[in-house]
Amino acid sequence: MVPALACAGLSRRFGRRTVVDGLTFALAPGSLTACMGPNGAGKSTLLKLLAGTLAPSEGEARINGMDARRGGAALRRTLGVLPERLGLFGNLTVEEHLLMAGRMFGLGKEETRLRTGQLLRALDLEHGRETFADRCSMGMRKKTALALALIHNPSVLLLDEPFESVDPASARAVHDLLAGLPGRGVTVFFTSHALTLSERIATHFLFLDHGRLVRLAQAGELEASLEETYFDHLPPLSPEDLPWLGSSPS
Amino acid sequence: MNALRALVLHDIKAFLGNRRALIVNLLCPILLGAFMGYFFSDHGDNGSRITVMVVDEDQSALSRRLLEGMGKDKALEVRPVEAAKAMEAVRRGKASAALIVPAGFGDAAPRNLFQQGVRPVLTLLVDPSRTTEASLVRGLLAQHSMEAVSGEVFTGPSGLKMLKDSAADIDRNPSLDPSLRKHLHGLYDDLSGLNTSGAMKGREGQGMSVPYDLKEVEVTARIGAKYNGYAHSMAGMGVQFILFLGIDAGVGLLVMRRTSLWQRLRTAPVGRRTFLLARILGAAASAFLLLVGIFAAAVGIFGVRIQGSMFGLALVSAAFALFTGAYGLVIASLGRNPEATRGLSVMVTLFMVMLGGAWVPSFIFPRWLQQATLVIPTRWALDAMDGMTWRGLGLSSALVPAGLLFGCALVMSLVAVLRFPFEDK
Numbered sequence: 001m002v003p004a005l006a007c008a009g010l011s012r013r014f015g016r017r018t019v020v021d022g023l024t025f026a027l028a029p030g031s032l033t034a035c036m037g038p039n040g041a042g043k044s045t046l047l048k049l050l051a052g053t054l055a056p057s058e059g060e061a062r063i064n065g066m067d068a069r070r071g072g073a074a075l076r077r078t079l080g081v082l083p084e085r086l087g088l089f090g091n092l093t094v095e096e097h098l099l100m101a102g103r104m105f106g107l108g109k110e111e112t113r114l115r116t117g118q119l120l121r122a123l124d125l126e127h128g129r130e131t132f133a134d135r136c137s138m139g140m141r142k143k144t145a146l147a148l149a150l151i152h153n154p155s156v157l158l159l160d161e162p163f164e165s166v167d168p169a170s171a172r173a174v175h176d177l178l179a180g181l182p183g184r185g186v187t188v189f190f191t192s193h194a195l196t197l198s199e200r201i202a203t204h205f206l207f208l209d210h211g212r213l214v215r216l217a218q219a220g221e222l223e224a225s226l227e228e229t230y231f232d233h234l235p236p237l238s239p240e241d242l243p244w245l246g247s248s249p250s
Numbered sequence: 251m252n253a254l255r256a257l258v259l260h261d262i263k264a265f266l267g268n269r270r271a272l273i274v275n276l277l278c279p280i281l282l283g284a285f286m287g288y289f290f291s292d293h294g295d296n297g298s299r300i301t302v303m304v305v306d307e308d309q310s311a312l313s314r315r316l317l318e319g320m321g322k323d324k325a326l327e328v329r330p331v332e333a334a335k336a337m338e339a340v341r342r343g344k345a346s347a348a349l350i351v352p353a354g355f356g357d358a359a360p361r362n363l364f365q366q367g368v369r370p371v372l373t374l375l376v377d378p379s380r381t382t383e384a385s386l387v388r389g390l391l392a393q394h395s396m397e398a399v400s401g402e403v404f405t406g407p408s409g410l411k412m413l414k415d416s417a418a419d420i421d422r423n424p425s426l427d428p429s430l431r432k433h434l435h436g437l438y439d440d441l442s443g444l445n446t447s448g449a450m451k452g453r454e455g456q457g458m459s460v461p462y463d464l465k466e467v468e469v470t471a472r473i474g475a476k477y478n479g480y481a482h483s484m485a486g487m488g489v490q491f492i493l494f495l496g497i498d499a500g501v502g503l504l505v506m507r508r509t510s511l512w513q514r515l516r517t518a519p520v521g522r523r524t525f526l527l528a529r530i531l532g533a534a535a536s537a538f539l540l541l542v543g544i545f546a547a548a549v550g551i552f553g554v555r556i557q558g559s560m561f562g563l564a565l566v567s568a569a570f571a572l573f574t575g576a577y578g579l580v581i582a583s584l585g586r587n588p589e590a591t592r593g594l595s596v597m598v599t600l601f602m603v604m605l606g607g608a609w610v611p612s613f614i615f616p617r618w619l620q621q622a623t624l625v626i627p628t629r630w631a632l633d634a635m636d637g638m639t640w641r642g643l644g645l646s647s648a649l650v651p652a653g654l655l656f657g658c659a660l661v662m663s664l665v666a667v668l669r670f671p672f673e674d675k
Contacts, residue, residue, distance in 0.1 A: 048513070051513075051516075051517055052516075052517075053513050053516040053517060072519075072521065073519035073520070073521060074519075076517060076518060076519035076520075077519045079517065081513075081517040083510055083513045083514060083517070084510070084513075085509075085510030085513070086510055086514075087509070087510035087511045087512075087513050087514025087515075088511075088514070089260070089264075089511065091263075091264045091267050091268065092260070092263075096263075100256050100259075100260055101518070103252045103253070103255065103256035104252065104253040104256045104257070104518050104519070104520065105253075105518065105519060106252055106253070106519070107252075148514075
């Protein structure tokens with residue numbers, strides 16, 4: 001079976017700094033993988049390499065067997081991406097974003113309208129459908145960007161921190177929505193720091209540190225809870241004592 | 251096709267949706283065009299008269315007659331001043347020229363009408379930055395001095411004295427051909443008779459005059475149609491601000507490459523050609539709408555009439571709008587960063603606009619520059635727009651400039667598609 005996502009010796013350097021370092025892994029269709037690691041581990045860069053918006057320095061990434069950089073429009077139609085910085089047009093409303101995206105992905109007018117309404121309801125965005133993106137809260141913006149990743153019914157979803165910046169109810173809604181996708185054959189690869197939510201839905205966990213693959217495991221293979229496993233592989237920072245904190249100002 | 255349409259519609263919506271920017275984009279060219287149109291229009295008042303300071307050091311009947319004749323000229327505004335103030339007025343730009351009539355002019359000038367002697371010297375002080383006006387003053391001075399001097403010969407006392415002196419002079423000249431001497435005596439006798447007979451009573455001061463009346467006909471769309479200076483100025487300012495719109499589109503694209511919007515667009519199923527074509531068409535559509543707004547204001551507020559082909563004007567406007575879209579994309583393709591690119595492209599645009607004749611008509615340029623500017627696209631657009639508005643030319647006159655503009659847009663689009671850094675490195 002062709003893996004939904006595959007990397008072979010994938011590296012990316014910025015100047016002398018190696019941000020993604022020789023990653024090789026493959027994920028089957030219908031898997032839901034949480035990519036975890038501390039800040040600066042290379043998670044967002046890996047996502048861009050998988051999405052084909054950033055060229056690798058070495059190696060290659062493949063989506064459904066197609067080169068992520070050269071797959072062209074055919075590849076893009078199978079891919080839904082929630083980028084790190086969302087990428088919304090400030091002069092478009094939430095609804096207009098979805099209507100435009102639907103048309104860009106080749107959906108018919110009616111189909112676009114139908115899916116737009118459904119996504120707005122599913123992600124609790126109906127009340128803000130006519131709000132311009134630059135006036136939306138961070139949570140609304142995040143959910144709008146997520147809806148944009150979904151509207152064309154992609155077979156592979158690449159999501160950068162889908163649970164962050166959204167309220168608990170919305171995080172739950174996103175969680176539920178993602179949890180149902182593997183059963184429909186959709187492959188999801190997301191980065192997150194939300195250990196509890198990730199533990200509930202992910203079928204695979206991929207730990208990154210300094211751009212290197214520390215561990216890729218199926219959910220059932222973890223010896224302990226996700227949090228314990230995380231800190232086993234990625235030790236917590238030793239806190240620096242700041243004796244001046246809380247003392248009387250001089 | 252859906253993606254292309256969605257991207258173009260987004261650009262148009264963004265352009266129309268930003269009301270404040272839209273109003274500024276529309277008002278700026280209209281206000282500047284109104285100012286320049288007023289400046290270059292003939293208002294039939296003193297505003298377009300040439301101010302000439304005059305210093306009469308002669309105070310003779312002839313000098314007074316000369317200055318009186320100049321004062322009646324519709325093209326001149328004559329202001330008598332003292333000698334010291336005349337030069338200062340020209341130096342400060344308050345007058346285009348100053349004329350100094352020297353003492354003795356009244357005696358010497360008639361004497362030199364028929365024979366060569368020591369001629370009086372009229373001094374004309376001119377502003378070197380207003381050479382065209384100085385030339386006009388020289389011409390009018392020649393006309394009025396001939397009228398005044400001949401009038402003095404025919405009817406004035408100094409003219410009579412001059413005729414007697416001249417007759418004596420030819421008698422003292424032995425080398426003069428006898429036959430010519432005889433005819434000159436006859437001429438002087440006749441003029442003396444005219445001067446003293448009283449036949450010119452009531453026509454004092456009347457001398458030779460320009461032997462024709464000049465009928466000036468403005469060659470516009472048709473006989474009787476008045477030239478409207480706003481037609482050119484609105485087109486000129488429209489062209490300028492539309493090119494600025496092109497710069498905004500190009501620089502905006504460079505800025506976008508730095509933002510997450512670029513990542514968003516790169517994840518959409520839109521190829522390089524579709525994306526770039528959408529940018530060109532989006533900017534072109536916005537530019538066309540802006541041109542329509544500017545011409546609507548020109549017609550509705552400033553009375554400009556499309557006296558040529560309306561379709562021709564639409565065709566040229568569409569061609570220039572497309573040129574602008576491609577121009578913006580070339581800027582984005584060749585520019586390295588938004589900040590430097592904006593400065594450089596503004597300079598290039600201002601050169602194109604100035605040399606195209608948008609600020610001042612190109613006939614003001616030196617002849618070689620007039621020829622050189624024939625290769626500048628703004629010149630094609632402006633000449634064609636002039637042709638379709640006040641010159642009243644037909645569609646055929648719009649075809650070549652529109653074709654050239656379309657061709658340029660095509661070449662620039664190809665350059666942009668080849669050069670634009672679409673892929674992230």
